[in-house]
Amino acid sequence: MNNLIQAVVNNSDEKSALQKLVEGLQATGNRYFLRNEILQAFSEYCQQAQKPAYFYHASSLGQLLHYTHEVILEESYIWLLLRPWVGSQQIWRLTPDLADLEEMEPKDLLEASDRYVNRSQPNLLEIDFGPFYASSPSISDPRNIGQGLTFLNHYLCHQMQEDPAYWLEGLFQVLHQHQYDGIPLLISDRIHSGDQLARHVREALKFVSQRPADEPYEKFHTEMQGLGFEPGWGGTAAHTREMLEILERLIDTPEPAILEAFVARIPAIFRIAIVSVHGWVGQESVLGRPETMSQVVYVLEQARSLDQQLCENIKLAGLDFLGIKPHILILTRLIPNCEGTQCDLPVEKVGDTENTWIVRVPFQEFNPKVTQNWISKYEIWPYLETFAQDAEVALLKHFGGSPNLIIGNYSDGNLVAFLLARRLQVMQCSIAHSLEKPKHLFSNLYWQDLEAQYHFSAQFAADLINMNAADFIVTSSYQEIVGTPDTMGQYESYKCFSMPQLYHVLDGIDLFSPKFNRVPPGVDERVFFPCNQMEKRDTKCRSEVENLLFVREAPYILGQLDDLKKRPILAVASVNGIKNLAGLTEFFGQNQALRDRCNLILVTNKLHSTEAINPAEAREIEKLHALINHYQLQGNLRWIGIRLLSPQLGETYRAIGDRRGIFVHFARFEAFGRVILEAMVSGLPTFATQFGGALEVIEDGTHSFLINPTDYEGTGQKLLSFLDQCDANPEYWQEISNHAIQRVHDEYTWQLHSRQLLSVAKIYSFWNYVHRDTRESLLNYLEALYFLIYKPRVEAILEQHMRR
Incomplete structure (x- = not known):
């Protein structure tokens, strides 16, 4: 960008055009401009000045302005927020005569934006997540953002090739910890190391190759135990042989496709909690309020699909003979004044599933006039911490133990997922569906004016906590993360922003982190199908x-x-x-x-x-x-x-x-x-x-x-x-x-969604095992933000509710 800016200021014609453009923007009486406004003003200038068509599109100034997403005009400086490519931002400060230009830090632009709304304050709290991602592998090509599963498969295979002994031992440790309610799975204490695992795999392969392909696992279960292998390798001799062959290939020649195939078949997830707190969650005649209806439909269909996929996985792994079944709970709030629906039922079976239930937990009655009724997603924040505490008791009771995976939905559900995952020490998946900040223009700069209606100070703090706490984030599209060359993505809008007189976010999320995974949903094809059927x-x-x-x-x-x-x-x-x-x-x-x-x-x-x-x-x-x-x-x-x-x-x-x-x-x-x-x-x-x-x-x-x-x-x-x-x-x-x-x-399709979601969860389980130290320091930082920023904001909301 430096070369492009220099080309503009060193060209007298383009420099003059930029100065006149700035004068035109100043004449509007505004001082803060977004990309569409900037390009519209430039287009009008080109027409008035009778510039040739190439000047708008291909001149250095034209290129610079197409990269410019925000302009702030101050008396002494012109501020440009440039976006050279998706997921990347640069900040430049120019003097009005364009004699001096300098690349600036994010905090400088945030201070300028505070001055724009006349709410500048020195020594403001600065939030920076950058150091927590510095030692982690990062996606380099913006086109691959959202492909975390693929990236980690390649990265881990490369590490295995670089240090096979270390990673073989790590693989052994991961497989050795698998169990279900105290029942050991995959490998037992008879195998003590990665090297021993490799030898025993070859012995087991020789053994199962001599068995009839369709022989059930339970028929040769005892012999496999003698070799150090517990159930989970397959339901038949053929399936067991396939799984062991994949593992042998992974040990000998680690390749991404082999690792993905192996991890996908590991029986690691049996219990899933799906959190959708505020959504008036029920079936058919309920399906959420208008503001949450799509989320409720998504959650119900996702749960049905995961239920079916987990049943298939358990059968393929040969665990059905042990009586192991999946268990999925949709966790939501119980609403006493439920307007004739079933949203006051503590437990409700989800139709067309074998093992999926809606579990409803009531909010504690701080003020029954509020908590007995449905509460808007903008007002729900004061009740989430105590809800999470009560929900933990309910989950442990219904599951008979901890879940393997907690999936949060929307800002409030993800915050509850964070609190539960932190206490239960289980994996957390975040699904935002739609983040509020990019939907409300300048909602961060004018948060104080909007606070009474929207309580964005609590929500945006919760979003920062959620997206950084999650082991992995699932999005429906690439654009949710980093948008397009012309528009910023939803998550990208949290990269750098100011909440004047509250805090500055210098680096809110690493958009190139492999934690982002594009896993689009499906549709219920029992309901939606063509007219000719x-x-x-x-x-x-x-x-x-x-x-x-x-x-x-x-x-x-x-x-x-x-x-x-x-x-x-x-x-x-x-x-x-x-x-x-x-x-x-x-x-x-x-x-x-x-x-x-x-x-x-x-x-x-x-x-x-x-x-x-x-x-x-x-x-x-x-x-x-x-x-x-x-x-x-x-x-x-x-x-x-x-x-x-x-x-x-x-x-x-x-x-x-x-x-x-x-x-x-x-x-x-x-x-x-x-x-x-x-x-x-x-x-x-x-x-x-x-x-x-x-x-x-x-x-x-x-x-x-x-x-x-x-x-x-x-x-x-x-x-x-x-x-x-x-x-x-x-x-x-x-x-x-x-x-x-x-x-x-x-x-x-939901089948594709469920398979990929479970594969992502399993690879991140392995990844977190080998990188757990770095993650713990991040979680401690998030807890500090929770108590320093989030909790005081929601306590203020609760005081308002208590006066109703």
Whole structure:
């Protein structure tokens, strides 16, 4: 970046252009600018100055500004936050005359940002996690961020080759510690070292090779014990031989694929606790509040898939003859005033599983007026520590021991997972789904103004603790971690930021750490499948949904379609500013060509502002009604404002498919977008926002399409072009539909998710064993932050709640 900046200031034309650009920014009266504002101002300058097209894109100044994500203007300095590539940031300070320029430290920019909001304070607490990652291996290529499993497999194999004796001994120690409720697994005390393990593997291989391939393990269990091997190598002689052959190859010639195959088959995980605290967690008619519904669906489907995968793993390992079964608990809060749902039941079996249960633990009654009821995710913080203490008792009781893995969900669930994992000394997986900080612009700088409503001071501190405490982090997409060349990722937004007058984060997370793993979810294909699979469709449900979408009149339905022959456009989302249904309605209302050919069908959970749970939701509902009236869409738009059960939602997609319709997801940002997968696997050609995870799910134009929800003209052209091709070629809709279905089957299934998640957990168990000393110092640092920053903030919230 130094060379690029020097090229700008040493070129009189470009230097003058930069000075005039800064003058133009100053003239706006603002002093803090983000990337889009910077590029828009530069584009306007180029037009006014009649610069050639290359000047905007290819000049040194043009390149510099495309790398610039933030600008702060002070009287004495110009501050630039540059992002040369994903996951990397540089800070430069220039004088207004551009005579002096200097690369600065993060703390300097944070102090400038504090001055911008007039909340500068000297000697502020500085949080820096950098030293804790300095001695750990790090991914070097930004393109490989999120591939922690692959990286660690390569790294560990390289270490084995460099020092085979040391790593063979480490492998022996890891295998030797495996047990289930006191039952030894894999190897016994008859084997005392790595060298001895290698010799005994060869002897065991010779023995099992002489057994019939399908002979059950229990038939030669005693002979294997005599060689120092306990159950867990396979259910049959053939499976046992395969496992031992993989281990022998790993010892002789360690290669990443061999290590991954071996670790994947180790029986190491039997009990999993999945934490989803605030989510109104239940089945079918509950499925969370609007702010947590997607998370609850994710958790239930993940639990079902893990239950099935663990059963398969136990059988493959030959442990079923010992009576070993998996056990999964979804840990959530019990809500006494549960509004007629089952959320006041302490224990509930999860349907379609053998060994998975919802365990609900009540909050302690600091103030029953609060704790007896559902509590928003922004208000829940004061109750998590005592909840974790009570939850520990419940988990130990139901499991009959400690879990092998704790999976946290969202900021609050991850904090509980941290507290539980720390006390129980078990592995912690963090899944954020969607972090609040990047969703609320400048939420860190103006946290004091937002504190009464959002309590971001507690949440952002919890996020820092969670993401650094986790043994590994699972994300649905690469962009969750480091975004794109044009946008910062959700985790990246925690890399360096200020909470004025509270603390400065100099290095909040190592984005190149192998702890990040992209493990996308799947969809429930029992519910979501294409419309042409008639044998799987329920006739009664199909008729009810068809009537709901196109015919019925009810208080929760707005609009009556004048022409049912028009191709339907479906949108399924909750009503909030991020999901942007108002933007979709405005876009549709303005595009007469689209209105002439299509009907718009909105499926939400509410229709009237009186149903809203907060003022922001009420405003969005009112905005939708105003737009419908303004564009007179009542005969061209139908709004279904009632929560649909899963079978009804699946049939909704298929009903649109019956009419060769399309699905549109118009969100301003979508971290991943499960509804996108649901629509695609149901066979609907899908047009989804390019901002967020859809950029990875969708290969634009191949099986679905990316759209910019802020570009009405471009989006309209894309939709109309698709309709034209469908009219010209009757098979085109089906071709796109088939490609969309195949895309989900190839990359986004719960079976793939569960297998990869368990493989990741097992490799990190091995990794933590050989790096446990470094990790303990990090956890001690996190505990200090918990008591110094987090706990005082939540105690202040609790005081407010006690006065209600």
